[in-house]
Structures are given as C-alpha cells and as structure tokens.
Amino acid sequence: MNQHSNVRIIPRAGLCETCKVREIAACSVLDKDELARLEAVSKTRTFEPGQAIFDEGEDPRFIYNLTEGTIRLVKLLPNGRRQIVGFNFPGDMMGLATHGFYTCSAEAITPIKVCQFPRQQLLDLLETFPSMKTRLLNIAADELSEAQEQMLLLGRKSPIEKVASFLYRLCQESGRTGDSENEIDLVMGRSDIADYLGLTIETVSRTFTKLRNDEVITLEGNHHVIVNDMDHLEDITEEV
Amino acid sequence: MNQHSNVRIIPRAGLCETCKVREIAACSVLDKDELARLEAVSKTRTFEPGQAIFDEGEDPRFIYNLTEGTIRLVKLLPNGRRQIVGFNFPGDMMGLATHGFYTCSAEAITPIKVCQFPRQQLLDLLETFPSMKTRLLNIAADELSEAQEQMLLLGRKSPIEKVASFLYRLCQESGRTGDSENEIDLVMGRSDIADYLGLTIETVSRTFTKLRNDEVITLEGNHHVIVNDMDHLEDITEEV
DNA sequence: CGCTCATTTGACGCATGTCAACGCGCGTGG
DNA sequence: CCACGCGCGTTGACATGCGTCAAATGAGCG
Numbered sequence: 001m002n003q004h005s006n007v008r009i010i011p012r013a014g015l016c017e018t019c020k021v022r023e024i025a026a027c028s029v030l031d032k033d034e035l036a037r038l039e040a041v042s043k044t045r046t047f048e049p050g051q052a053i054f055d056e057g058e059d060p061r062f063i064y065n066l067t068e069g070t071i072r073l074v075k076l077l078p079n080g081r082r083q084i085v086g087f088n089f090p091g092d093m094m095g096l097a098t099h100g101f102y103t104c105s106a107e108a109i110t111p112i113k114v115c116q117f118p119r120q121q122l123l124d125l126l127e128t129f130p131s132m133k134t135r136l137l138n139i140a141a142d143e144l145s146e147a148q149e150q151m152l153l154l155g156r157k158s159p160i161e162k163v164a165s166f167l168y169r170l171c172q173e174s175g176r177t178g179d180s181e182n183e184i185d186l187v188m189g190r191s192d193i194a195d196y197l198g199l200t201i202e203t204v205s206r207t208f209t210k211l212r213n214d215e216v217i218t219l220e221g222n223h224h225v226i227v228n229d230m231d232h233l234e235d236i237t238e239e240v
Numbered sequence: 241m242n243q244h245s246n247v248r249i250i251p252r253a254g255l256c257e258t259c260k261v262r263e264i265a266a267c268s269v270l271d272k273d274e275l276a277r278l279e280a281v282s283k284t285r286t287f288e289p290g291q292a293i294f295d296e297g298e299d300p301r302f303i304y305n306l307t308e309g310t311i312r313l314v315k316l317l318p319n320g321r322r323q324i325v326g327f328n329f330p331g332d333m334m335g336l337a338t339h340g341f342y343t344c345s346a347e348a349i350t351p352i353k354v355c356q357f358p359r360q361q362l363l364d365l366l367e368t369f370p371s372m373k374t375r376l377l378n379i380a381a382d383e384l385s386e387a388q389e390q391m392l393l394l395g396r397k398s399p400i401e402k403v404a405s406f407l408y409r410l411c412q413e414s415g416r417t418g419d420s421e422n423e424i425d426l427v428m429g430r431s432d433i434a435d436y437l438g439l440t441i442e443t444v445s446r447t448f449t450k451l452r453n454d455e456v457i458t459l460e461g462n463h464h465v466i467v468n469d470m471d472h473l474e475d476i477t478e479e480v
Numbered sequence: 481c482g483c484t485c486a487t488t489t490g491a492c493g494c495a496t497g498t499c500a501a502c503g504c505g506c507g508t509g510g
Numbered sequence: 511c512c513a514c515g516c517g518c519g520t521t522g523a524c525a526t527g528c529g530t531c532a533a534a535t536g537a538g539c540g
C-alpha cells in the first residue's frame with residue numbers, strides 16, 4: 001500500500017522564497033529570518049498519485065505542508081468501508097491532528113509536492129514563532145468549522161443536497177483562488193466523491209446525471225463541471 | 241428561543257483558584273499571576289436546560305469555558321432537520337471555531353455554569369500566554385481528530401455501530417474522569433442522541449432495545465446504562 | 481484501433497425512515 | 511391520595527430511497 005520507498009527527497013536551497021504557497025500557507029506570517037530557520041529543518045518531497053504520505057495509526061513523526069497537487073485524508077473500517085474526511089489543496093497543513101498517532105491516512109490524488117517538517121522540531125520552533133502559532137490556531141479553528149459543516153452534510157442531507165453542497169463549495173474555493181467560480185475541475189474520481197459524501201458511486205453518478213438533466217450543471221468529460229445556474233445550485237444545497 | 245435575558249451574572253472574586261475544572265481546562269497551564277489577569281476579564285454565568293449560550297450565525301463576541309453541566313452544539317437545516325456536532329462537558333472550550341460568526345449554537349442540556357471571556361480580550365491576552373496558546377492548539381487538534389472520527393461514524397457506520405460507538409466513547413470518557421467505566425448516565429434525551437448520530441429517535445430506541453435484548457447493556461430507567469460486556473460492545477462499534 | 485478501467489444505467493430488495501398508536505413516569509391539581 | 515394530562519420513549523405496520531448486484535457504455539491511452 002504505502003510506497004514510501006521510491007520518493008524523491010529534494011535538497012532545499014532558499015526555496016521558501018520562491019515557494020508557490022508562500023503567500024497563503026501557515027508560514028506566510030514569518031519574516032525572512034524566521035523562514036530561514038524553518039527551512040533549515042524542512043525537506044521537500046514528491047509523491048505520485050495513489051502513494052501515501054502517511055498512514056492512519058503511524059507514529060506522527062512529521063508535519064506536512066502541501067505545496068502542489070491534491071491529497072485525500074482517509075479513514076478505514078473493516079469490510080472495506082472508507083470515509084474521506086477531507087481533501088487538501090496547496091497551502092494546507094497535514095498531520096497536525098493526532099492522538100499520539102496519525103488519525104487518518106493522507107494519499108496523493110495527483111502528483112504532489114510537500115514540505116516536510118520533523119514534528120517535534122516544528123513544535124519547538126513554533127514556541128519562538130508566536131505569529132505562526134496564532135496562525136495555526138486560526139487554521140485549526142477554521143478546519144473545525146468545516147468539519148462541523150461536513151457532519152451536518154453527512155448526518156442530515158439527502159444525496160442531491162450532498163452533491164450540490166460539494167460542487168458549491170468547490171465553486172466558492174475556485175472563486176477565492178482567482179479562477180472562474182462557474183467552472184471546476186474534479187481531480188478526484190467518483191469513488192472519492194462517494195466516500196467523502198457518505199454515498200455509493202452509483203448514487204453519486206445518478207445524482208450528477210440528475211443535475212445535468214435538470215440543466216443545473218453541464219459535464220464536459222467526467223472531470224470538468226460547468227455550473228449553469230449557481231443560485232439554483234445553492235438552493236439545492238438545503239432543499240426543503 | 242434564545243433566552244439571554246434572565247441569566248445571572250455572578251461577580252468574580254478569586255474564583256479561578258477554586259474552579260472545579262482548574263486542573264483540566266485550557267487555563268490549567270497558567271501560573272497564578274496569569275490566572276489573575278485572565279480572571280479579570282472573565283465572568284461566570286449560569287444557564288438553565290434548553291437555554292442557548294449563543295446561536296449559530298451570531299457575532300462571536302465571547303469565548304466560553306464550561307465549568308459545570310453538559311451542553312450540545314447544534315446546527316440546523318430547513319425542514320426542522322438538526323445535527324448535533326458535539327456534546328461539551330466541564331473543561332471544554334466553546335466558541336473558538338468561527339468564520340466571523342458562531343458556526344453552531346450552544347444549548348444547555350443540564351443546568352450549567354460557564355466562564356465567559358470577551359473574545360478579543362482573550363485573544364489579546366493569549367499573545368502574552370504562550371503556554372495557553374499551545375494548549376489551545378493541542379485542544380483544537382484533538383477536537384479535529386474527534387470530528388474526523390465522527391465523520392467516519394456518520395458517513396459509513398450502521399445504526400447499531402453508531403449507537404455502540406456512542407456508548408463506548410462515553411464509557412471511556414467516564415473511565416478517564418475516574419468514574420466506573422461500565423456505568424454511564426445519559427444526560428441527553430433520545431432525540432439528542434438521534435441528532436448526534438444521524439438517525440431517527442425510533443431507530444435509536446430500537447437499537448437500544450436490541451442491545452438490551454442481546455444483553456450487551458442493561459437499562460435502568462431511560463438515562464442510566466450498564467455495560468455488561470465491554471469487549472462485545474467494542475466489537476459492535478466496527479462490525480463486519 | 482482496441483484494451484482497460486471508470487462511469488453510467490437498470491432491476492431489485494432491504495434497511496431505515498415515516499406515520500401512528502401505545503405505555504410509562506412524573507408533576508399538578510382536585 | 512388519586513386522576514389526569516403531558517412529554518418522552520417504545521413498539522408496530524408500512525413505504526420508499528438508497529444500496530446492491532449486474533450489465534452496458536464511454537473515456538483515456540498505448
């Protein structure tokens with residue numbers, strides 16, 4: 001499963017300054033000197049689609065910052081049941097939430113790049129970076145809000161509300177990062193979407209079909225979605 | 241709904257020192273001097289069962305620390321649908337997770353006492369309390385782990401697995417706080433349990449009955465549960 | 481162009497929700 | 511002290527939405 005063996009470890013040399021998530025990641029609050037100290041303990045690593053960055057239950061030796069690509073956070077149950085508890089995009093931190101072990105696995109969906117920090121070294125450094133500690137606290141509070149929203153979705157929404165909510169969130173995210181808020185690329189497959197929304201792939205597929213037939217969305221291939229009626233989509237997220 | 245009007249505001253006078261959650265709450269890491277400064281901005285308030293401490297969507301002016309009693313964190317959907325995203329017990333912080341507004345309501349289940357801090361004053365103080373900021377970061381990370389576990393439960397577990405998981409967690413909590421880990425008091429009603437587990441009250445009731453008939457648990461009244469076979473209960477939490 | 485895997489579509493059954501009635505405990509008032 | 515009503519929980523009958531299983535279609539890629 002976990003193919004840690006053949007990952008490339010890229011030596012760092014003033015890379016933070018040119019980092020693609022320099023402006024949005026947790027380290028964005030650091031000054032040049034602090035950033036240099038952080039960089040001194042960090043490594044850049046790459047993973048291919050399907051590879052695990054870490055596995056649920058492992059000793060959480062590292063904390064990661066995703067700089068390129070998309071990953072899924074996965075929890076497993078006997079019987080092959082799977083729940084995706086979140087998708088991470090560039091700028092997101094992974095591996096902070098633990099109980100003495102990683103509480104979920106992190107798997108690359110696309111080719112990814114991460115910034116890897118030895119956990120204890122990062123936590124030690126954090127004690128000298130008050131601004132970054134505050135930043136992390138805010139990030140954690142935000143993630144908690146998102147998790148609560150997802151609990152509402154999983155516990156009380158119908159399949160069509162779930163899918164609409166999922167698409168609507170991606171649109172907002174897309175809008176915030178400067179891209180068109182009416183077009184989104186789904187880098188994850190239907191089965192990832194199903195395991196994120198607590199549905200089967202068949203139900204996800206049927207729901208996409210229904211949204212297409214109702215002309216709320218247009219599908220160009222399986223991974224590109226155009227939202228024709230954003231207001232209607234928003235209505236569907238909390239249908240009566 | 242929200243009956244803020246008739247709550248009692250109790251003046252503080254060195255109360256932190258005798259606080260019942262002094263050893264477990266986030267403020268436990270503070271020294272005497274720091275505690276005095278924290279206490280200076282705090283108020284103690286009490287609420288009766290059913291009263292809201294704050295409501296979803298409100299301006300998050302305060303952060304709270306629960307010192308006595310039990311509260312539920314609630315999110316609502318049109319159609320009367322409700323999801324309880326968590327229960328809080330003495331020592332828990334409330335109101336940290338926000339997006340510029342409270343992301344859920346907090347309602348007293350039992351009579352409660354809280355310690356109320358003006359949000360910005362607490363955040364300002366936090367900048368001078370590095371140890372408490374670290375503590376809060378750890379607490380937030382823990383809550384995130386719990387939220388992920390709850391997503392797994394809501395998205396992928398069967399009713400009996402959900403109820404068993406719920407009871408099993410309460411037993412562990414009970415064990416950690418020094419009480420018997422085989423007996424628990426359910427302060428919340430069946431409808432709170434249902435809305436926490438993403439089920440209907442009927443299904444919760446039937447599932448309790450099944451666990452009783454299978455002699456996994458014994459019910460003494462509706463609110464006191466004795467676990468007869470903890471290993472069996474644990475097995476049921478992830479049945480194949 | 482053809483293979484493979486992902487996705488879609490269809491048929492079917494069951495688990496869980498819905499609706500309704502009943503029971504029980506508790507507080508209130510006669 | 512008992513009768514009554516109300517809220518909460520339980521139980522039963524029924525319906526249906528979503529999961530399961532199976533087959534067809536389509537997209538991506540060598």
